[in-house]
Amino acid sequence: MLLNPEVLTLLILDFVFAFFGIIAFILSVKIFLKWDLSSTSESQYRLEKQAFLASTIIKYIFLIKVPLFLFFVFTLDKIADVLVGAMCGAGVVDASGYGIYLLLLKILNIYIFAFWLTLHFNDMKKEQQPYTRLKFGVFIPIFFLFMAELIVEYFMFSDIDIHQMVDCCGTLYSNSSASYISVLFKINTVFLVGLFYGTYIAMFLSYLYKKRYIFSVLNVLFLFISIVSLIMFFGTYIYELPTHHCPFCFLQKDYNYVGYLIYVLLFVGTFNGIVCMFLDRFKTSLYFNSLYVVLVSSYVVVYYLKNGVLL
Amino acid sequence: MLFQLMLYLIHTMEIKMRDKINLYLIEYAINAILRDKYKNFFILSIFTMLTFLLSSVFFITNSIKYELDLTLDSLPQIIVQKTKAGRVYDIDADIVDDILNISGVNNAVARVWGYYYFENIGVNFTLVGVEEFEKQYKNSLEKIVQKTTLEDANRSIMLVGRGVKDMMSKSYYDKYFNFIKPDGSLKKVFIGGVFDADTQLESNDMIVMSKDTLRDIFDMDASKATDIVVEVSNPKEIPTVALKIKQKYPDVRVITNDDLRVSYENIFDYKSGVFLALFIISLFTFFMIVYDKASGLSGEQKKEIGILKAIGWRVDDVLKEKFYESFIISFFSYLLGVSFAFVFVYILQAPWLRDIFVGYSDLKPVFELPFVLDIETLLLVFFLSVPIYISATIIPSWRVATLEADEVIR
């Protein structure tokens, strides 16, 4: 399994990231401990220069990470072809105990890196550079999360046994499965959909009333509710099958890769929404979130128009 | 309201774009690259060479996989073989009847075939036995059987593939061929004709004859067969049927077409994986070269950066410019490397390189590498080249950007 070219590529880049990440980490520790902008000593000047290196490394890692994540999803799909029983990425994720953690870690890290960069850009805009110490201090735990992702990625891929059959999303995402997913099925669908649209309207209202913190919190809620409602309700309209709940299958060619659009819209929207706690990104967030709502709703509407009934 | 929102967003995106992309800077970067012609040309060539090799390997393996997939599609869904002590033995032909009784099974045929080693030239022929009135398990065979009679009152006739005909002619066997039986005696079989089957990879070394002739050549009992192929009406049922056969006959090995596909894919991935491992080493070396070249700045270049900083360029501006330089060089090499690979593999048909993957033998079928364009492969090569090059330039660029400008003034 490890000798699959796609997996090897991911691991090679992980290695490069780890190398530079460690450099950034060491610098972050130094800066966090000794930074003093008012000092005119040689060591402070050196530290200022090193701050540039650290932030450049972090920018680089983030810049590559985002398209690499898409590539990662692609790779999961490709491995699904070789794994007996897997029909889409869901099967691969489930093939190893590490799978779901890796996926969550990756998404989490992208959010976190994006936050860090936002913090960085705002820091550099001010003459006092007020957040420098904070941002490098914050990078320290981020680094550990980041290394965790790399290590888990290595373990997950070496764990996959091509000779072992895996469950397809059909069994994973069904009422009868014994996993955490089955809990979701207990939730009433009408309630869920209502919650989804309700949260969206609440976000809109909080924007009109300029309530920053409420807006941010609602975005966090919206992210989770969207994913759950996507699996439970909207996904079935994309597949036009009431039992197909897989959140991965619509990333495939058969559905025009719409999955990528859906997730990108959702992530960009909610990320900007959460960032509204410090910055004015209301409009961006609303724009992307609205597009997301329109997109998933359109599948339901189109289905209804075509067939006259709902699933 | 939504419309206003859209307009606003397009406007902000436009501003953000201009914030992020500085055309003047890009132009300066291109100019800077051209001003240092020799060094940059050297790096460009090596890098293009690396991406070229890598892309070629992937293009070739993709094409072979594709061709193989086509071949495998025409292979039987389930093959049943008898094994004893881990080796394959002749199977009882009447197991076919039992299998036909399993629900979901469309057809089951006992196959009689084998490899014949032609010592003179050192090649293996694949001998396939057919029964004229039996439904063939492969359409291509069906066509062949309809063409000629394979058994005459007096003599045995066979049909041969192109490659076989050529091999036999080389040994002056033009109208017939003498097979050497296990007991040393000869079996003369007349060449009735030459066929071209559907796919090139498999038919080149094939000989079609009647089952009786074949049994004769290999000294196989009339009640035995080489293996049994099973056709299942619903492809999704294949694993279930395979399981049932296995349960009924514990000493048989049941291979499904999926198993075959997976094992072939793994062989290919293994081979390209090995290649990739070698590539890593060269990439590492290249990393060192790039780092070295990028760090070694001439006094002239240091001065130039010093001037820029003195006239108001920030460290971030210099970093950005250096980034543009490395991105342009690496991306350009990537495009060149992929394009060259494209020409090399699909137009020139990859001389020398394809032998590593196709296998080298005299009966190597002459086939054309089909054109397979895979976005994933392009992305794969991209991620293996561009980000690594850029990472090699991070530290040198930073060193340059943080030079003390006041030394320039002296």
Next chain:
Amino acid sequence: MIQLKDITKRYEINKNNTITALKDINLEIKEGELIVLKGASGSGKSTILSLIAGLSKPTSGEVVIDAKHISKLPDNFASIFRRDNIGFIFQKYNLIPNLSVEENILLPLIPLNLDTKVAELKLQKVMDKFEIIHKKNNIVKNLSGGEQQRVAIARANVNDPKIILADEPTANLDKKLSISFIEILKQMKSSNKTIIVATHDPLFFGLDFVDREIEISRGNII
């Protein structure tokens, strides 16, 4: 207005070797003044210029320009300040030889990412003023000494800075070019720019349009 308050600048060559370039310097320059900093090489006048430009930071003391504490600004902001407010004329011009006149003058504007029309306008204005516009597409290394001089001056002025700093501008020039430089200096003075020239060229001494002559020797003002 430019103020240097209790400026000391030390350079660390290595662990044991430190050079004191400036010691407890106090200097005040009013807006619109034309100052000549006199002194031999190594006296510290170039250091003063680089401190005013924010190119280096003092070991102790402060540089304040128009109430802005330049010496305390982080690199990004110091560079922005320099870009917007200071025009530097170097000893050897320091033009990029294989670029054209226009490209050289454009250099300070590149990071600004201006609208094409705005940039064009600025370029035009300054090339006109220093009479180099007719050669705007010529490659700099093919120009005469005098023309290169004008390109260097044009580049320093393209952003219309308030302060012009010139470091030994005539050190490599013959008398004729030196005199033409002094003429151009007069021109710039009349546009109310604050100009500081660091030089040991006697041609600059005793000129009538110079407001003050300050002498530096071994890191101290005399």
